[in-house]
Amino acid sequence: MEIVVDTHTHTLASGHAYSTIIENATAAQRKGLKLLCTTDHAPKMPGAPHYWFFHNQIVLPRFISEVGIIRGVEANTLNTEGEIDLFDESHQYLDWIMASFHEPVFKPSTEAEHTEALVNVIKSGKVDALGHLGNPNFKFNIETVLRCAKQHNVAIEVNNSSLTGRSRIGSDINCDEIVRIGKEIGVYFTTGSDAHFCEDIANLGHAVELLNKYDIDPELVITTSPSRFLNFLLLRGKKRIAEFEHWY
Template sequence: MNLVVDTHTHTYASGHAYSTLVENARLAKHNGLKMFCTTDHAESMPGAPHYWFFSNQRVLPRFIDDVAVIRGVESNILNTQGEIDVHPSSYKSLDWVIASFHEPVFRPSDKNSHTKALINTIKSGNVDALGHLGNPNFDFDFEAVLRCAQQYNVAIEINNTTLKGNSRVGSVERCYEIAAMGKAFGVFFTTGSDAHFCQDVGNLSLVSELLDHVGVESHQVITHSTAQFLAFLALRGKDAISEYQDL
């Protein structure tokens, strides 16, 4: 499947990534992207920036090297109540919010607790996508969470770094299962490289392979075109971005 938007990338601001936003944009263009989301880790993650970093994203240009830049964050799911670590003042500066489990922030627990946390995160209305759900350390009720995500129009991320098999070991088969079930339930999928170095921005080959193998139709994949991605933001209630009206 052709994918033109990478919705999960990091800069050195995350504390354990190694490239600048400009470097990421240049490689996004080189790798054929039309748009990418910059989604550094929110502040509960060790090494992550202060919330001012995200509140100040309003200063970022809408295009770098002719590639559209979506202002975002990868937030941390904090508890079973579904709270995330995005400061209330930051939302007005953000276009895109991912929520993910990370072991340093949410200590792996049991299946019921993880399921409750994900469902409450979805229902909060504060997040646009759930990140790298394949991690076996955070087992959950696939059907309950995916049905909830479909109901509330929260996208399910298929993460290219996860599919390499050397990160979040044991995730690959689970990702295929999540994708197959999500296809059946009509969820929206998003695609992220989870790049921590610029050369990986736009590297979505394993994601594309998975989507094709499972047979997910392009209308369920919000990153198949920039128009689909922007339409999803509108569905989520986001304000139109005037600079992107011709995309």
């Protein structure tokens, strides 16, 4: 399975990453990506950029180093009501909104509360994908959440960093189960390196291996072509991006 879009990457603006967007795009071009989602942390994460950072992504060129730039954010799921730390007016400036649990923002709780939060963030209609769901600190009812994601066309991330053993240790077992059940339900999958340094951009080998293990249909992996990714955004109700018209 060939992946040409990395939907989860960070720049030094996140406060704990080490590369610029130009360095990330240069690495993406060298590694054969067509589209790069820049998804710095939303404001509630310690060290994250402020409110205006996300509005001002409109100044980013649509191509850097010949790689298409998708303006995005990794928002924080804040509570069981499914609220995220992104102002409603910010949405118009962004193409791609992920939501994830992070321990400094959402204190790990019970499986029932994690499940409630995920279901409500999906139902809010404000997020396009759920990030690194394998984290063992945030156990949830996988079938309940994935059926809701399927109903609302929210993608499920297979996070490569979670499968390396370097972060969110113990995620691999949960990620395996998420992909297995996700295939049965027919969810959309996305793939993210979760790169915090430019050389990790497009490092998606572990994610691809897991998707291949369960013989996931490439048509359900939205990162296998620019067209699949951009048309998924249309399915989510996003506007066409004129600069990428040749890929629709």
